[in-house]
Amino acid sequence: MRNIAALFKKEFKAYFLSPIAYIFITVYLIITTFLFFQGFFIINQADMRGYFDLLPWVFLIFAPAITMRSWAEEKKVKTLELLLTWPVSDVEVVLGKFLATFSLLAIVVVLSISIPVTIAIIGHPDMGQIVGQYLGALLMGAAYLAIGLWVSSMTENQIVAFILGAVATFVLFIISTSFVTMMLPPWLAGFLTYAGLGSHFESISRGVIDSRDIVYYLSVIGFFLFLNVCSLGSRKWE
Amino acid sequence: MTPSYDSVMLELKNLDKNFGSVHAVKNITFEVKKGEVLGFLGPNGAGKTTTMRIITCFIPASSGTVKVSGIDTRQNDLEVRKRIGYLPENNPLYLDMLVDEYLKFVGEIRGLSGGGLRNRIDEMFQVCGLAKMAKRQIGKLSKGYKQRVGLAQAMLHNPDLLILDEPMSGLDPNQIIEIRELIKSMGREKTVIYCSHILSEVAATCNRILIINEGSIVASGTPDELTANASASSGYVLKVKGSKAAVEPKLSAIPGVTAVTVNESGEWLEAIITSGKEDVGEKIYKCVSENGWSLAELRRHSASLEDVFTQLTRG
Numbered sequence: 229m230r231n232i233a234a235l236f237k238k239e240f241k242a243y244f245l246s247p248i249a250y251i252f253i254t255v256y257l258i259i260t261t262f263l264f265f266q267g268f269f270i271i272n273q274a275d276m277r278g279y280f281d282l283l284p285w286v287f288l289i290f291a292p293a294i295t296m297r298s299w300a301e302e303k304k305v306k307t308l309e310l311l312l313t314w315p316v317s318d319v320e321v322v323l324g325k326f327l328a329t330f331s332l333l334a335i336v337v338v339l340s341i342s343i344p345v346t347i348a349i350i351g352h353p354d355m356g357q358i359v360g361q362y363l364g365a366l367l368m369g370a371a372y373l374a375i376g377l378w379v380s381s382m383t384e385n386q387i388v389a390f391i392l393g394a395v396a397t398f399v400l401f402i403i404s405t406s407f408v409t410m411m412l413p414p415w416l417a418g419f420l421t422y423a424g425l426g427s428h429f430e431s432i433s434r435g436v437i438d439s440r441d442i443v444y445y446l447s448v449i450g451f452f453l454f455l456n457v458c459s460l461g462s463r464k465w466e
Numbered sequence: 467m468t469p470s471y472d473s474v475m476l477e478l479k480n481l482d483k484n485f486g487s488v489h490a491v492k493n494i495t496f497e498v499k500k501g502e503v504l505g506f507l508g509p510n511g512a513g514k515t516t517t518m519r520i521i522t523c524f525i526p527a528s529s530g531t532v533k534v535s536g537i538d539t540r541q542n543d544l545e546v547r548k549r550i551g552y553l554p555e556n557n558p559l560y561l562d563m564l565v566d567e568y569l570k571f572v573g574e575i576r577g578l579s580g581g582g583l584r585n586r587i588d589e590m591f592q593v594c595g596l597a598k599m600a601k602r603q604i605g606k607l608s609k610g611y612k613q614r615v616g617l618a619q620a621m622l623h624n625p626d627l628l629i630l631d632e633p634m635s636g637l638d639p640n641q642i643i644e645i646r647e648l649i650k651s652m653g654r655e656k657t658v659i660y661c662s663h664i665l666s667e668v669a670a671t672c673n674r675i676l677i678i679n680e681g682s683i684v685a686s687g688t689p690d691e692l693t694a695n696a697s698a699s700s701g702y703v704l705k706v707k708g709s710k711a712a713v714e715p716k717l718s719a720i721p722g723v724t725a726v727t728v729n730e731s732g733e734w735l736e737a738i739i740t741s742g743k744e745d746v747g748e749k750i751y752k753c754v755s756e757n758g759w760s761l762a763e764l765r766r767h768s769a770s771l772e773d774v775f776t777q778l779t780r781g
Contacts, residue, residue: 234574238563245562245603306558310619313522313554314575315547464526 231316235324236331239298243332252293256336260286261343274351279343280361280433284401284426287372290336292393294329295376296386303384318460322377322453329373330366337365357435364432367445371425372397374452381459401425474536475500475627475657476521481530483516483681490516492681493530498674500626503653505672505689506661509779513681514661515555518629521659522552534627548576551625555632555661557616561605565596565615568604569622576623590618593648609636617645621652628652631661646671665771675771679779692774701740702750705763708735713759720753722746734762 243249263286264279271278302308311321347353376393383389402408404424409417421427425448428441476498483491491513498504508514520527521534523543532539534546560568569590573583591597594614599607604615613636620628630649634642649671652658662668668675669689677685677692685692701723706713710728713735717726725740739750747766754761 230577231575234571237574238560238571241567242560242562305561306554306556307560308558309519309524309554310552310558313524313547313550313552314572315544315577316575317544463524 231320232324232327235316235321236327239325239328240331243328249332252290252332253336253339256286256290257339260340264343274347274353276344276347276353276358276361277433279340280365280429283365283433284368284429287369288394288397288401291333291369291372291397292376292379292390294332295373295380295393296389297380298325298329298377299381300384300386300389304386312460312463318457322456322460326374326377326453326456329377330370333369333373334366337362337369354435360435360437361433364429364437364441367442368425368429368432371445371448371452374449374456375400378452378456378459381456397425404428473499475502475534476659477531477533477536478517478521479531479533481517481520481532482528483513483520483525484528490681491520491527494678494681494683496676496683496686498627498657498659500657501654502674503649503658503660503672505668505675506659506678507663507665507668507675507775508678509663512678512779514678515631517678518552518554518631518659518661522550522629523547548623549626551620551623551628553616553620553630553633557613557635559604559612559615559619561603563604564600565602565604565607566591566600568615569618572619572622578623586622586624590622593621594618595644610638610641613637614641614645617648626656628656628658629661630658632663633660634662634664634667642667665775669771677775677778684778685774689771693771701738701767702747703763703765703767704737704739704750704754705734705761706737706754707733707760707762708757710735712757713737716753716757717750720746720749722749738767 243252260279260282263282264276267278299308302311312318344353344355344358348355375397376389379393379396380386380389383392401424403420404422404427409420412420422444428444431438432441474497478497479495481491481494483489494513494517506514506517516525519525521532521539523539523546526540532546534549537545537549539546563571566587569587570583573579573586578586591600594617596611596614596618599611599615604612607615613633617630617633620630628649633649634645637645646667649658649660653673660668660672673688675685675687675689675692676683704717710730714726714728714737717723717728717737717739720739722741722744723739723746724742726737728735728737730736739746747764751764754764
């Protein structure tokens with residue numbers, strides 16, 4: 229536990245030592261706020277549905293941008309060799325990194341609080357719904373990050389980690405959209421609808437948090453973090 | 467003979483490592499005792515770094531055992547890691563961290579905290595001459611200072627076993643002397659393994675040397691023992707005027723001489739005369755004067771650690 233905390237602290241600080249975190253926060257807030265308010269006055273409804281419908285697409289770019297350097301950089305600069313000879317387990321290292329990326333994403337998402345505040349000033353939104361939407365967005369973001377981290381652990385090139393991370397999440401997202409499933413036999417369509425990231429976000433973006441969706445996202449996070457631990461362990465394979 | 471674990475710090479037994487079809491380390495067995503500074507020599511690709519990676523629990527061996535203070539790396543690798551300080555080849559560092567922040571992080575990972583950690587960091591600042599650099603970003607330091615940060619990282623938790631892979635790269639001669647003294651003083655109470663290609667460095671720092679080539683140990687002993695064994699086949703260099711056809715057979719005929727190679731350089735001949743343990747200097751001189759050759763040079767060619775190294779690791 230103490231090791232995870234030390235690793236987390238170091239990783240999280242690293243985002244703020246370079247301009248990465250600041251650029252990231254600014255760009256994210258400008259883009260999402262702009263895109264949201266662009267449609268907000270046309271629809272003329274005091275809710276954030278439009279905002280949360282954007283997030284799966286915005287995260288497609290932003291989540292791999294957070295995770296791309298996590299492992300790729302360590303592999304390239306070879307600090308991984310040092311890190312993995314310190315008295316920490318591979319699981320602790322993976323969890324430390326994951327928590328750091330998640331905290332950065334959480335900060336960014338929470339900073340968009342100006343939007344619900346604005347909406348509350350000009351209308352009467354359902355605050356319970358908005359809280360649910362935020363929680364759902366964090367869960368989905370965490371799943372994206374777990375995928376991005378795993379991809380980063382397989383390359384030492386940050387750009388490759390970014391692009392493949394975006395592609396991996398994109399594929400996992402679209403397989404459950406009706407655009408894809410309508411062309412497939414029903415048994416496969418049913419499976420993909422459950423397995424894809426997209427379908428589980430639909431109800432969340434309406435503000436409905438279903439325990440099945442929570443279980444789904446937690447399993448995705450667990451599964452990809454497990455793959456990440458395996459890919460670190462692959463140095464030990466013959 | 468069973469080693470007693472209060473004196474044996476590191477024990478490698480029949481260590482073997484394959485990477486697919488590449489046999490990187492072949493059946494290596496050796497021991498390092500407490501208070502020993504062991505020089506680990508070998509050409510590039512000999513298996514030095516692989517061996518170090520196995521000892522530091524970065525990768526497991528294909529077969530064989532590694533024990534640090536009697537603890538098997540396979541059974542309790544976390545305990546082993548706690549006892550080891552490691553400076554890997556090329557000294558990897560987190561370049562965007564500050565020096566003191568980095569050491570603090572390493573200390574926390576090593577289980578140090580509070581005043582104890584502060585004291586160790588201060589000590590490392592002093593020992594490695596880093597105090598002025600505490601608030602600098604590691605990536606902006608010169609190579610020599612980066613190297614010191616790497617050393618501080620390895621020694622921070624006062625490890626029983628210190629493994630240094632090319633620790634002197636990037637240091638200037640004054641720093642080299644400082645760090646060498648530091649390693650020697652560490653070696654009095656602890657155990658140090660020092661990997662290097664710089665032979666003079668190893669000879670000056672280590673009390674025992676292992677030479678490894680193509681995954682196997684080819685020589686082991688004190689620097690003096692190694693050079694003494696090699697000079698068993700050393701000899702003389704002779705420079706005379708004469709014809710190659712006349713000189714070569716006469717030199718070869720001297721009793722005790724095992725081999726003669728004659729090269730023509732301008733009007734002079736340069737002969738390298740190899741002999742056994744017996745000193746053939748006088749006989750060579752007599753041979754030269756009897757034949758009336760003009761003599762320009764006659765010097766003893768004694769083996770250096772470099773010769774030992776080339777002899778053992780080439781072909």
